[in-house]
Amino acid sequence: MSAIPHSLVQKTARVSEEVTRPFPGSRKIHVTGSRPDLRVPMREVIQAPTRTAAGEEENPPIPVYDTSGPYTDPEVRVDLMQGLPSVRSAWIQERGDTEVLDGPSSRYGRDRAADPQLAHLRFEHIRAPRRARAGANITQMHYARRGIVTPEMEYVAIRENGRLQELREDPRYAALLRQHPGEAFGARIPEVITPEFVRDEVAAGRAVIPANINHPELEPMIIGRNFRVKINTNIGNSSVSSGIEEEVEKLVWSCRWGGDTLMDLSTGKHIHETREWVIRNSPVPIGTVPIYQALEKVDGKAEELTWELFRDTLIEQAEQGVDYFTIHAGVLLRYVPLTARRLTGIVSRGGSILAKWCLAHHRENFLYTHFEEICEIMKAYDVAFSLGDGLRPGSLADANDAAQFAELETLGELTKIAWRHDVQVMIEGPGHIPLQRVKENVDKELEDCFEAPFYTLGPLVTDIAPAYDHITSGIGAANIGWYGTAMLCYVTPKEHLGLPDKEDVRDGIITYRIAAHAADLAKGFPGVQLQDNALSKARFEFRWEDQFNLSLDPERARSFHDETLPQQAHKVAHFCSMCGPHFCSMKITQDVRDYAAAQGMSAQEALEQGMQEKAAEFVEKGAKVYRKV
């Protein structure tokens, strides 16, 4: 970290304007719930009116799900040095089942806090960690099972609904809300997401609200098959790169483009300090793979890992506020040889660390043997499990094989144990799978793991396109999301080749937003076609600005348009660059409609009456579609 001068981190840490500027044509709104401090942020895209011969027709604002946090709120000035405002502190405090500790209870956390050499890197306003009182269970699942609707649950209900109930009662939205019936493959999505529904889904283990009590800054979200499909993004410095400020910039960038959660996969130095900065400034749940840091602590020697060291790492991270841990407890000793004849062996980092440990000691995976103790830690902070698929296939050839499915069955067994502790669980999935074998993965996961939310990496549907693996995996992701996966872990164009830069991250996120949205549409999630309909209407009416603003990436849509037709004037012109000004199919359709309307009859009626003279008149009066320039 010596590359980061003292002053840079401590005195002036900031993210760039590029990652925080408000979205064009949009405004931040907040929907208030049953208490004044329960304010759910959304973004509303403002539209221009439709200009017709008869005058102007209003186009109503379109609400969109907003993961960007306070960074895009012009009312909030975020100071990275202070961290984000706390959303949940009062809720956590009111429950009265937690206590504030004097300081970190992990040995490592204490050592780092006491190390003067780290002063220049350290986030300044570290809160004392909070933990469940002795004997208390403070997980969202625990509350749900006791019938309690927490503010977190109400928050996600409002967030998932996206103001749909109000919109349904507003006649301006009537035409825009039409939607194809979905095929949900057994998902049961209600017309309205109520807080009680959220509670019941969390209680049943079908959904997870990752929300560590030490991450009060987060804006709660939910992961489950009966909710919107979510996407996870990854950041992380490796020993090859990169600095703290850069990681925070990536976090904000990820939230901006639509990352619902973020995993900090750092393997380099100063993981602890970087994580503090990231969590304090993150409006989205943060996940980690604690074994990565544990491995750093034993200088990369997997065989030297111990349960005690790992346990200390879990507590260290839980007290910083990590919301979910990837735990590779399903990599059992007896499964490891099942990978020996694979084309690509074990490709999961966590999986190979544990496989190596198991073989070296010829003992069972310590994450498996200590699983109940891990649950005890998880429930003291409400950290959710993301049970890792350490034996996932690294190539099509290895997809759906014995090793992969053996591990999945063990993850199911572990799910039951975690649920006995009321600890929230999601299940990680692959990886590389040919299209025709994707559904089998979801079906098996739902059965073996009792409908715990599935969280998959892609899957890539072919191995032959490195540099385009956001796309090979986006295809798999859309399908697996449709079949029932609750969260999709993104893949960038640099997968298999190198570390993603900012544009790679953006490409990866937008690709996954597309996949998740395609899945929501396919499942028939209520109201989810609204944005498509509004954008298509804007496109048809040549409201270019609205088309840009309603798109997943307004900035790129605009810049692509402007490459061919840079003049601002063209954004209201009734033609576009594809066909040129002489001819435009959209314009023709509009003229056909206008004609029918001008005649006081529908086109259908005109045709039915077969009035040849009206047709002739049309030719004469016809709008000058093919005008010369």
Next chain:
Amino acid sequence: MSAIPHSLVQKTARVSEEVTRPFPGSRKIHVTGSRPDLRVPMREVIQAPTRTAAGEEENPPIPVYDTSGPYTDPEVRVDLMQGLPSVRSAWIQERGDTEVLDGPSSRYGRDRAADPQLAHLRFEHIRAPRRARAGANITQMHYARRGIVTPEMEYVAIRENGRLQELREDPRYAALLRQHPGEAFGARIPEVITPEFVRDEVAAGRAVIPANINHPELEPMIIGRNFRVKINTNIGNSSVSSGIEEEVEKLVWSCRWGGDTLMDLSTGKHIHETREWVIRNSPVPIGTVPIYQALEKVDGKAEELTWELFRDTLIEQAEQGVDYFTIHAGVLLRYVPLTARRLTGIVSRGGSILAKWCLAHHRENFLYTHFEEICEIMKAYDVAFSLGDGLRPGSLADANDAAQFAELETLGELTKIAWRHDVQVMIEGPGHIPLQRVKENVDKELEDCFEAPFYTLGPLVTDIAPAYDHITSGIGAANIGWYGTAMLCYVTPKEHLGLPDKEDVRDGIITYRIAAHAADLAKGFPGVQLQDNALSKARFEFRWEDQFNLSLDPERARSFHDETLPQQAHKVAHFCSMCGPHFCSMKITQDVRDYAAAQGMSAQEALEQGMQEKAAEFVEKGAKVYRKV
């Protein structure tokens, strides 16, 4: 076209080195058929050996389907001024059922040939057109139905097989040929594609070999559900851009990255001359939408279109060598009003031209009423129909609606008529469809159009991602290809926004190659997983160069890798930039395997014997995976 100086076109027309340079680590091979002039080009990727403790193990060359034509053949020096060498002239001539005309028989063709103003634009070596002798039918379908296996049929059989029979007998390929069973949804793909199978598929109308007798330069290919899924790309200047040389450059670029066919959708000036240059230099079938040019001839006034003018345009283009025509004969007068209440009306250019014509004259679409006469022209040159979907949906909201499906039924009716003339037919399809309603399109097409090959544009599975519509549509394309679509029309990132540049074309093509390949894998096309397996093995063994060379876009894969680790040395290093040199999961797996092998037993056996001391020994001897740098 005044932007193109005389000298540029006539004296020095050439394509850039960028679009013609041979692929790295590859060589062009030719598989010879039953006659010496039947030489099917393929590309073979050469691999480095695997280095093990025991020495080197050979990795065999991997054949890949090659659309790039003579441009990537170091043995051939292509001169755009001369056009490509003729592949099929002898075959056509030998059949003895065609005659060479004195000159163009279309009025427009003669006028252009006689116009001295066009001399500087004109391709110099225009061949006199060829036409079926009076009374003869010279279509591939006609031959097939008479039981004849043409050289074209044998050519595509060899091409589809990709040397699979030989590879199956070669032990070096045994492990690499393993493949998941497919789910082909009723497609019947044989283990070996024989010339007779090709003939039978063409005879049944389930496959099309677009091969105009006036395009002898083309390397024959086949489009059908029981063959590899193909992709089409589009070029075309509009009045906003672009020159002849640029269009030829785009053609070669498209072939390079994997376009199987190409449509010239030019709407600007000098369409006729541009097309001549394109066809003479094209190794892939060329399609057009003749109504576009017809419209230019009436100065953009759709109502002024006549059958006579259109007929002349068909002959003009057929005599230049266009291999398939999009004909929007299903846009019936009575269907047009079905679009009036759509969110996005009629978005197909051809569809709106004809809708406008129908409404203006209140008469039935002249393409429909003159369909038999069109068939007569098609069969005189063997031009295939691509029956256009003029009423395809332009938004999710309009997907699978009455207008779309009414037209599809009419296309089925027209298919039967064309087949009575032994004219080859494919059916165009949408467009914008949510994922859960994609399959319905294929099922309906197969039923209504009697399994004529389906050729779809995307479909886009969401409307909200302009600037990423190669991806929104790539998802739909992979799925629709899997379900049975025979050819996928590509979409570039600029769709809906502007005209694609070279990089957009590349992005669009690679995305569609991914989609087509994912579909082939999902259908279980024999041998199609070979490239995936080889690439994954190379990846696992850190043969970086082989990984790059086996990928769809070797150049981009390499450059992405080099962004993070530019040193050449790293391409053989046993780690990559993702995890850094300290830790690498692939390396661990390899070490586990090496250990088991060194002990003279499999990992399984070692575990079964439960030899604790061997495990301990491993720790001691263990390869230094986590070495310090």
